[in-house]
Amino acid sequence: MPPISPELHEQLGQRLHKAREDALATVRARTDGDTDDRPAISPNAHMGQNDDAPAGEMLSHNEEHLAEHEANLLHEIDAAIGRLEAGAIGICESCGRDIPEARLLATPTVRTCIACQERIEKEQRTGRGPSM
Template sequence: MTQAISDTFAQQLQQMRADLIAHLRQRRGGKVGRAQAAPDPHEVQSGDWNQFDSERDLEQALDERETAALRDIDAALQRIADGTFGLCVDCGAEIPAARLHAAPTTLRCLACQQRYEREHPTAAPSL
């Protein structure tokens, strides 16, 4: 992969990272941490515990998903720095640019990703 192409993907990944962090801050109401943004169980009105539990579970799921997305973005940026970005982690083949544009954090070529999903049916699918 040429330096110009790597730079393009690095810019795309940096933008994705910045957008995700901005979204997290907006959702949490600024620069507060997860604990400060969490709903206070003392403010729950009688009978609203089911709603409180549902909102807390949704918030936790979103946090886990966003944390995983940030981890994937940072890992892809590290692969760019290492010179391994765009190479399938399983077979070493070059991942097509169209796939990388659609999912710049992808680890595998399409054939290896399909094989991985068959072998690990509970794993989250990748584009």
């Protein structure tokens, strides 16, 4: 596969680094500040003397889910930056074919071509593709 163009390399690098900064800013906004403002993830963190137990559990579950999502997103972005720096971005990890430029521009963290992604979703019975 010929390497991606220098222009595409630059554009993807800028978008990935911006996405990483945005994701880190989201994490910081949720975790920085006064102790009372910080989200608490522990199971009983949202339980006060008069709190409803199911509501407290739901809030804790939501915080855990958001933290997991943010960690996964940062991992995807970091992996894409690594592939970009290694010259491996734009190559389908499943079949080795080129990933079209339009697909890379739409989702810079993408790891597979459309055909392989459709096959994976069919095998896993999911309709969810890569996200960023």
